[in-house]
Every structure is written in C-alpha cells, then in structure tokens.
Amino acid sequence: MKTDPTSLVTIRGTREGVLIVLGDGEWNAVLRDLENQLARPNAAAFFRGARVSVETGNRFLQEDERVALERVLAKHNIHLGATMPTVAQAPAAHVERNEMYTRQNGATQVLMIRRTVRSGQTIQHDGPVVVYGDVNDGAEVIASGDVLIFGKLRGVVHAGAGGDNHATIGAFGLNPPQIRIGSHIARSPEEQKSKSRGPEMAAVREGRIVIEPWRV
Amino acid sequence: MAGTVITITSGKGGVGKTTTTANLGVALARRGKRVACIDADIGLRNLDVILGLENRIVYDIVDVVEGRARLRQALIRDKRLPELQMLPAAQTRDKTAVNPQQMLKLADDLRAETDFVLIDSPAGIEHGFKNALAPAERVIIVTTPEVSAVRDADRIIGMVEAAEKPKPQLILNRLRPGMVKRQEMMSTEDVIEILAIDLVGIVPEDEMIITSANRGSPVAFDEKSQAGQAYGRIAQRILGQDVPFPVFDDNTGILKRFQSWFRNPNGGGGA
Ligand SMILES: Nc1ncnc2c1ncn2[C@@H]1O[C@H](COP(=O)(O)OP(=O)(O)OP(=O)(O)O)[C@@H](O)[C@H]1O
Numbered sequence: 001m002k003t004d005p006t007s008l009v010t011i012r013g014t015r016e017g018v019l020i021v022l023g024d025g026e027w028n029a030v031l032r033d034l035e036n037q038l039a040r041p042n043a044a045a046f047f048r049g050a051r052v053s054v055e056t057g058n059r060f061l062q063e064d065e066r067v068a069l070e071r072v073l074a075k076h077n078i079h080l081g082a083t084m085p086t087v088a089q090a091p092a093a094h095v096e097r098n099e100m101y102t103r104q105n106g107a108t109q110v111l112m113i114r115r116t117v118r119s120g121q122t123i124q125h126d127g128p129v130v131v132y133g134d135v136n137d138g139a140e141v142i143a144s145g146d147v148l149i150f151g152k153l154r155g156v157v158h159a160g161a162g163g164d165n166h167a168t169i170g171a172f173g174l175n176p177p178q179i180r181i182g183s184h185i186a187r188s189p190e191e192q193k194s195k196s197r198g199p200e201m202a203a204v205r206e207g208r209i210v211i212e213p214w215r216v
Numbered sequence: 217m218a219g220t221v222i223t224i225t226s227g228k229g230g231v232g233k234t235t236t237t238a239n240l241g242v243a244l245a246r247r248g249k250r251v252a253c254i255d256a257d258i259g260l261r262n263l264d265v266i267l268g269l270e271n272r273i274v275y276d277i278v279d280v281v282e283g284r285a286r287l288r289q290a291l292i293r294d295k296r297l298p299e300l301q302m303l304p305a306a307q308t309r310d311k312t313a314v315n316p317q318q319m320l321k322l323a324d325d326l327r328a329e330t331d332f333v334l335i336d337s338p339a340g341i342e343h344g345f346k347n348a349l350a351p352a353e354r355v356i357i358v359t360t361p362e363v364s365a366v367r368d369a370d371r372i373i374g375m376v377e378a379a380e381k382p383k384p385q386l387i388l389n390r391l392r393p394g395m396v397k398r399q400e401m402m403s404t405e406d407v408i409e410i411l412a413i414d415l416v417g418i419v420p421e422d423e424m425i426i427t428s429a430n431r432g433s434p435v436a437f438d439e440k441s442q443a444g445q446a447y448g449r450i451a452q453r454i455l456g457q458d459v460p461f462p463v464f465d466d467n468t469g470i471l472k473r474f475q476s477w478f479r480n481p482n483g484g485g486g487a
Pocket residue numbers: 226228229230231232233234235236257262337338339389390391419420421422423425426429443
C-alpha cells in the first residue's frame with residue numbers, strides 16, 4: 001500500500017503480516033492520520049486476513065491510548081495483534097528481519113530481541129523483554145515486566161517500568177551503570193565495574209535493589 | 217564489472233577515518249585495483265592534504281552535483297599511482313550542499329569505471345554521515361580502543377544495521393600493545409566483544425602516520441612501517457585473501473619475543 005511520505009503513519013506489508021508504524025507527532029493527529037489511511041478504498045483488501053502489528057513510535061502507550069487505537073482499528077474490522085516498541089532509527093528493519101517480535105504468553109506479550117541492542121537505541125515494551133544478545137553501554141531497555149538478557153548487560157535497564165517492584169532483571173554478566181526496578185534506582189559501585197561474575201539477577205529485596213547469582 | 221562502494225565511518229571524530237581512506241586507497245591501488253576516493257566531509261576537506269593532492273584541486277564534489285563540472289574534470293589522478301583518483305570535498309560549503317540521492321548517483325557513475333569507490337565519511341550521525349552511508353555496499357567502522365570511541369562506533373553500527381546495509385567490518389586504529397599489556401587500554405578482544413562485528417584490520421599507533429600525513433604521502437606507499445604493513449594486510453583482506461592477524465608489540469616487545477623464542481627449545485616447562 002502506498003503511503004504519503006509526509007504522513008504520520010506508515011503502513012506496510014511484512015513477512016509476518018501488516019505493520020503499522022506510528023510516527024512522532026501529537027497522538028490525536030496520529031490517530032486521525034491512521035483513520036484517513038484506513039478509509040482509503042484499497043485499504044480493506046490490503047488488511048483482509050492479515051496479522052496486524054503496530055509500532056508505537058516514541059511512546060509507551062497508556063491504557064486509554066491503547067483503547068483508542070483498538071477502536072480505530074476495530075472500525076475497519078482490524079484486530080490489533082501486537083504493539084511493538086520503538087527502536088531508535090528505522091525500527092521496522094529489525095522487525096522485518098525477524099530480529100524483534102512479540103510472543104503471546106497467556107495475557108502478556110513477551111518482546112523477543114535476537115540481536116545486540118546498541119548505543120543510542122531505546123526499547124520500550126509493555127510486558128517482559130527477552131534479549132538474546134548484549135545490551136550495550138548507551139542503550140536503554142524499558143519494560144513494564146521482567147527483563148532477561150542472554151548476554152551481557154552494559155546499558156540501562158528499567159524493569160517494572162509501570163511501577164512493578166516485583167520485576168527482575170537477569171543477565172549473563174550484569175555490568176550496568178545503573179539499574180531501575182519499579183520505583184527503585186541503584187547505581188553501580190565503581191570498583192566492581194567490568195569484573196565478570198557469571199549469570200546474575202537484580203531484584204528488590206526489603207526496599208532496595210540487590211544483585212544475586214542467577215539460579216534458574 | 218562495476219566496482220564496490222566502501223564507506224569508511226566512525227561516529228566519533230578524529231579516530232582515523234581519513235587516514236584509513238587514504239591508506240586503503242593507496243594500498244588497493246598498489247595492488248593494481250582502480251580506486252576512487254571520495255571526500256564526503258564537506259566543509260572540512262582533508263583527504264586531499266593527506267594524499268598530497270591539494271594543489272591540484274580545480275573542481276569539487278559540490279561543483280559536480282550542481283552541474284558546474286563533469287565528474288571527469290573534478291577527479292584528480294595521483295601521478296605517483298595512476299590507479300588512484302580522488303574527488304575532493306568542497307571547503308566553502310556545508311554538508312547539506314549534497315543529498316543522499318546525489319551521492320548514490322555519484323557513486324554509481326564512479327563504480328562504473330573503478331574497482332573500488334572509498335568514501336571518507338565525516339564524523340557524527342547527521343546529514344554528512346547519511347550522505348556517506350547511502351551508496352555503501354560495504355561499511356568499515358574505524359575506532360580507537362577508547363571507551364567513548366567504541367560507544368560511538370556501537371551507535372553507528374546500530375544505524376548501519378537499521379539502514380539495512382550488510383554487517384559492517386571493524387578497523388581498530390591506534391592500538392598501543394604496551395598499554396594493553398599494562399591494562400591501561402582496551403584490548404582487541406575487549407572491543408570486538410562489545411561491538412560484535414568482524415575485524416578486518418588492526419593498525420598500531422605509529423608516528424610515521426603523522427609525519428607521512430604532513431608530507432602528503434600515506435604510509436601505505438611503501439609498506440615498510442608497521443602501519444604501512446597493516447594497511448597492506450587490510451587491502452588483501454578486502455580483496456578476499458585470508459591474512460592472519462599478527463601480534464603487535466612495541467619495539468622493546470619485539471626484542472623480548474626473540475629472547476623468549478630462543479629460550480624455548482631447551483625449555484618445555486622450565487618457566
Ligand atoms: N595509527 C595512527 N597512529 C598515529 N596517529 C594516527 C593514527 N591514525 C590516525 N592518526 C592521527 O590522528 C589524527 C586524526 O586522524 P584522521 O584525520 O584520519 O581522523 P578522522 O577520523 O578522519 O577525523 P575527522 O573526524 O576530523 O574527519 C591525525 O592527526 C592522524 O595523523
């Protein structure tokens with residue numbers, strides 16, 4: 001489907017179905033733009049039977065925003081599949097290459113990332129995040145659920161970003177400058193930097209973030 | 217067959233992009249390849265000086281894209297090495313004077329008549345970098361073994377990946393083995409572990425780079441110095457040869473290595 005390059009919303013086909021990318025801009029303007037595009041004559045045929053994912057741009061969707069989005073889509077008989085976070089710079093490429101996708105687990109959508117999350121990239125997800133790769137210095141992962149990293153953590157992770165203090169962070173080498181869980185923040189003690197101590201996890205115990213060996 | 221467009225970039229400034237472009241251009245040309253180097257650092261023209269061609273500039277890249285000169289008129293052929301040509305940047309304009317479409321066209325015209333087009337990218341992640349990246353078929357990331365340079369390199373690699381270019385390759389520049397040994401500098405392994413891309417070359421810190429830059433005669437012209445040899449090996453790897461990575465040492469280190477080697481035959485557990 002052709003999209004006007006000046007529009008706030010991009011719609012495109014991927015191997016997985018249809019991907020709607022919401023650009024930066026005022027939320028209501030974005031929704032209006034989406035409505036306009038869905039109202040085009042060829043839109044219905046394009047979406048028929050497709051799995052639809054939405055990339056939410058630079059925003060972490062609030063509940064009412066999510067409902068509004070679902071309502072716009074439902075008007076055109078489109079069921080909202082996954083909402084994806086944004087990776088800074090052309091996120092769609094990573095989605096199309098299957099390096100980033102969500103997996104349904106009961107009521108939650110787990111975001112799976114199969115690559116290195118690099119400096120300058122921000123991943124936001126409403127749910128747990130699993131990274132098969134490193135999270136490098138200068139990168140940021142913000143999740144409302146747990147964050148599990150099958151690699152080294154050198155960047156900033158905020159687990160339980162919606163306020164869940166029971167969230168945990170696990171990594172095969174926990175070396176971040178700081179850790180956030182729910183409403184807690186902890187900074188790395190300078191001396192311990194860059195020493196590899198094997199798989200570890202961070203959790204809130206008695207009101208503060210502690211790091212302990214990751215036993216599964 | 218049309219040539220390959222290779223963009224040399226880094227993120228952080230001053231880590232050796234222009235030095236790398238000039239020396240790889242020379243090293244490839246010395247191996248009989250037709251090479252065109254483009255200085256994409258508009259406003260901060262530099263490559264011409266490193267290559268010693270600054271006195272011969274008549275037209276520049278902006279003259280070409282704006283139609284004041286034909287590509288052939290603007291290209292400067294190196295008299296010492298006729299396989300090597302350079303398209304200079306404009307010194308008086310800024311990076312917005314050229315756009316990515318124009319760079320694509322330019323690179324396309326050049327690759328029709330060469331084996332390699334090397335693009336010297338400006339520092340940063342802005343317009344100039346995007347110009348340099350647009351026509352790239354291969355990307356070489358240059359970094360020094362410093363935390364800030366590696367972090368910027370990581371950022372650039374992410375952008376190269378997002379632009380759906382092939383996985384970039386790494387040149388580690390200004391390595392100082394003595395400092396690595398004393399654990400005052402990141403090692404090659406440290407850098408690769410973070411960046412998770414393939415290494416195509418290691419260039420040691422070498423004063424010859426600076427003196428030769430001042431003379432306008434890149435070290436790769438004679439591959440006698442450590443750095444000159446390093447560029448020769450990188451050129452071979454770019455040409456698809458499997459060249460082992462030597463273990464670098466500072467001068468005292470080389471001596472030490474000989475001593476231990478002489479001791480070895482009698483040894484076998486003595487130490
Ligand atoms: N291996 C090396 N050994 C010693 N000096 C080096 C080496 N590599 C580069 N230099 C020196 O570092 C300085 C910066 O190099 P260069 O101009 O190639 O960097 P650059 O990345 O192109 O910079 P810019 O971002 O400003 O374009 C120069 O003075 C150069 O001579």
